[in-house]
Each structure stands twice: as C-alpha cells, then as structure tokens.
Amino acid sequence: MIAILTSGVALGVHVPGLLLASRLGERGAEAVVEVIERLLPDDRLRMIEASRSLFHRDFRAARAGQRLAADPARAVDDAALVALHRRWTGLGVRRVVVFSGFWLGVLERLSVLGLRLPEVTICHVDSVESPSFRRAGPVAAGTQVVRLASAAGGDLPCTIPVTHRSPVLWDKRDGRLLAHGGGWGMGTYRQRAADLSAEGHVLDLVVHEPQEAASAPAGTRAYLMDPSWHPWHDDGYPPLGLLAPGQDPGTVEFRRGTAHHSSFDLAREATAMVSKPGGGTLLDSLWSATPLVLLEPSGQHEEHNARLWCDLGFGVRYEQWREAGFDPEYLRPRHEALLAAVAGPARPLDVVEALCARKGSSCTR
Template identity: 55%
Template sequence: MIEVLTSGVALGVHVPGLLLARRVREQGGDIRVTVLERLLPEQKRVTTEKMKWAFHRDFRVALAGRGIAADPSKAVEEEAVEELFRSWRGGGVHTLVVFSGFWLPIVARYAARCDRPPRVHVCHVDSVPSPSLRRADTSGLDVTHVRLADAENGTIPCSIPVSREPAPAWSEREQRLLVHGGGWGMGTYREQARRLSALGFALDVIAYEAQDVLDAPRVRYHMVDPDWHPWLDDGYPPLGRVRPGRPIRYTRGADHHSSFDLAGAAIATVSKPGGGTLLDSLWSATPVVFLKPFGDHERRNAELWEGKGFGIPFERWEGNGFAVDELHEAHLRLLDATANVPDYSGILTGRTGEGAV
C-alpha cells in the first residue's frame, strides 16, 4: 500500500497528490490519499478557512502572512494520529509520499516506532523547496526527494501526467485566456483580467466568491464550490460555470480536475506561478503568463518556466504588444517537452526509470 500525504492548505499541493493516486491506480497499484487537516480539530479547520478568505481578498495580507503561518502538525488530535498509525500498520503501508512538509514530524514519529520503517518520498511540486518543506526537519528520516521541476538544474526530472490524453492542438483552441489565482484565488489576477478584457481578449476566469464576478463582454466565469474543502472527500474540486440568474451546477471529473480542461482550451494561462499551475501548463501544453509570485519558490518557478521558453512575465508580454505568436511558440516547446518527461507514477510502481529534460 502507498499512502499519499497532502494538505488542504493549497490545492497546488493536494491536487497533484490526487493525480498521482489516479495514475498509480491505472497501473493496478494500491494507493490512498490522506489530507493533514483531517487530523485537526474542527476549530483549527475553521481558522484555516478564515485565513484563506483573508488571503484571497487582499494579496498584501497573504504576502505579509506567508512567513508566519503556524505548523498545523502541532495542532493535530492525538487520537486521530494514533488511528492513522494503526491503519498504516494494518494496511501494510510500505511507502509514504509526502507533498507537504507539515506531514514530516508525524511521519518521523511513525518511522521511529517501526522495525522496518516505510520508504519516504518527499515530492516537490515547486522547482525549489516550498516553505513547508524548507522548514521541515528530515534529519531522522531516510528520505528520497522527488522533484517535478528543478530550478537549480533547469530541468523537469519527472512529472505526474494530469491526463493520458494528448494536449489539444493549437488550431483546436479557442482564442481565450484562462485567468486565475491558484487554489486560494490569490494575487493580481482580478486586476489583470479587467485589463485584458478591456483590450478585447476573451477570458475564462476562476472566481472564488460572488463579488469576483463582473459583467464584462467575452468573459466567462467559473467557480469552485465554496462549501467544498479537500478534507471532506478524495474528489477533485467541484467547478461550475457562473451564469447570471441561474444556480451554479458544480461538476467534477474522475480523471483530473476540471480547470485543467479550461487550460487545455486556452492559448495561455494568466496566473501567479504556483507549482500546480506549472503542472497544468506542462500537460496541457499551455504557456503561462506570470503575475506577481507568492514567495521565492514561485519566483523560481517563473524563472525556470521562462528559461525553458514555456512562459513569459506579464510585463514583458505587454511590452511585446500581447503577441499571440509568442504564446504559440511556447506551446510548441511544451509539446516537445512532454514527450521526454518520465512519469513519476511509473517510477513509484517500478515500471519506468528516471531522467531529466
């Protein structure tokens, strides 16, 4: 049994974990996903939700609070942890794949009790260690670091296919831009969406609450169900089209998250450069127009993607007159790249070797 350990603090951590589980199951592997917040008391989850909305509504609050976020592993309920440990022992868990550094103190406690500790993979979705992984102490663990992007070496050592289907051809795409702010809806995307709409671009925009939705020509709004949280179930985020005067009908696929389909239909994604956004960009062959990053790890993500010709900062694209040809060239480079990227799910199950592009 393989156990994937994610956190609901960021969909850019949680969704790749769900994707990995999906790809492993396709190969007949026994795997499950556990979200850290399921071990927390209800009040702590409520606090996390309040922080999410504060960060969404004011990016300055998010930037100010990024370095002082508390470690949620210190607030877990002991009985929930012990029950989890019992399930790992009883279920024959031999591999733990950690997507959030907040899990590592709990993993270390479990490993210390085992005569034969499980192998531990730390999966880096970002191109350098994210804040939770930077702060984590792995000195007592035998850890294998798995990198889905590597800013230090300028490579994509391996990846998790978001879909087994080929990326849509450029000629099949609508001349639209997908605009979003990551799993928590953070950053300057709303301001830039208004600018791009005024310039005549057709847009798909991920809204996070009703006040985000504006009446603008050629703009389609979509919204993740605000009542859904990653710790409620193991499904992808429910997404629905916002239509004035109609209730939103939320749906989600079994294979991958619905926003990936919006990325595949677009000529570019306009977003801050989170690790999940890079993953979607790679497998949809959709370039990223980068907005202001949330922390140094996202800045390094943007540098990697720009260096490989897969994306461009918003200011530079603006300076180039918002040239669509530049996006097409990046799309072609992304198509070439995916042909050579090793599949981490195959590495995990022993079906493929490792490599780098």
C-alpha cells in the same frame, strides 16, 4: 498500498497528489490520499477556513501569512497519530509519498512514539523547497526524493501525467485566456483579467465568490469553485461550475472530473493561462502545452518557478507580453516548446515509474 500525503491549504500540492492517486489506480496500484487537516481539531480548521477567505481578498496578507504560518503537525494529538498509524497498518501501507512538508513533522512524531514507519518518498511540486519543506529541515538519509521541477538543474526531472490525451494544437484552440489564482484564488489575476479584456481578449475566469462573477469583464465566462468545498471533506477533485451573468449562485451545477481536475479542461483549450506560478499550475501548463503568462508570485519558491518556466521557454512574464502588445502569436513558440518537452527524448520520468522501480514498492495489488 501507497499513502499520498497532502495538505488542503495548498491545492497546488493537493491536486498533484490526487493526480498521482488516479495514475496509480490506472496501473492497478492501490493508493489512499491523506489530507493533514483531517487530523486537526475543529477550532484549527475554522482558523484555516478564515485564513483562506482573508488571503483570497488580500494578497499582501497571504504573502505575509505564508511566512508566519504555524506547523499544523503540532496541533495533532497523540490519539489521532495512533489512529492514523493503526489505519495504515490495516490498509497495508508500505510507502508514503509526501507532497507537503508539514507531514514530515507527523512522521517524526510517529517515530518518537515508537511506531514503525512505511518507506518515505518526498515529491516536490515546486522547483525549490516550498515553505512547508523549508520549515521541516533536512530529510533522513536514504529518503527517496523526486522533483517535478528543478531550479538548480534547470529542468523537469519527473512528472505526473494529468491526462493521456494529446494537447490541443495551437490553431485548434478557441483563442480564450484562462485566468486564475490557484486553489485559494490569490494574486492579481482578476485585475489582469480586466486589463486583458480591455485589450480585446476573451477570458475564462475562475472565481471563488459569486459576487466576483458579477464584476467580471463583459464576455468573460466565470467558473465558480464551490465555496463550501474543502479538500479535507473528500478525496474528489475540486468542484467547478459555470456561473452565468445574473444566475442565482444556488443553482450552479458543480462538476468535478474523475481522472483530473475540471479546470485543466479549460487550460487545454486556452491560448495561455494567466496566473501566479504555483507548482500545480506548472504541471497544468506542461500537460496542456499551454503557455503561462506569469503574474506576481506569492513567495520565493514561486519566483523560482517563474524563472524556470521563462528559462525553459514555456512562459512569459505579464509585463513582457504587454511590451509585445499582448500578441497571441508571441506565445506560439512557448506552446511548441511545451509540446516538445512532453513528447521529446528528454521528457521527464513519470513519477509512477519512479515509484514502481523502487525496490520493495507496492505498485500492484
């Protein structure tokens, strides 16, 4: 049994964790997803939910909050830690895969309590250590570390397949752009969507509040992420539903994928994704072979992601595409480079293979 340790404050690490669980399940491996917020008291969860709303509305606050965020592991009491360890023992967890550095504090506290830890694998979704890992400090010697992207190496060492379907070829795509702001809907994507619509592009736009759909540019398809859903509620993918102009938000039919997240299906058909460069977005770009039009990052780790994607020929900064007249054909070579990256001889190692190759790993029932 493998426990996949994520955090609900960043869907860019939570969704890749869900994807790993899905891919392990397809290989006959047992996996359980643990979200650190499930260990927190209710008052702390209410603070997180309030922060999500604030950060969605104010990108500057989001960037500042990222630097100042407290380590949630400190708010977990000993009783919750003991209960967690007891559950892992009952399930037969032999390895944990850490997607959020906040979990390293939890593991350290388990060790201090004298509780035996499973083997640890750290999976970095971003191309450099994200803020949660930077706060955690150095990892213990002998810890397995896998990276889905590497700024230092300028490559993609490992990956988690989002789908087994081949990417949609360029000439078969519907010509739409997909604009989103990651799991919490942060950044300048709504303004850029309006600008691109004015230039004649048609868009799919992921919104997080119903009123945002009403103000979307004409011809835009608005997809509402269920505002009542939080990752610590269940282990499913984020619910997404099409909100038609003038439709009562209460009648939206939310859907969620069973093998991957629903927004990826929009990415597969798009000419480009217009988004800040979060690690989960890079993964979507790779497996859909959809170029990224890169917006302002939320932190230094996302700036490194943007540089890597540009250096690899997979993306272009918004300003650069604007100078090219927002020509879709300017993006075609990025699509072709992404196709070659997944199908070529230098394709990244599947993380599932890395886990199964690890001596003593539990990749089968």
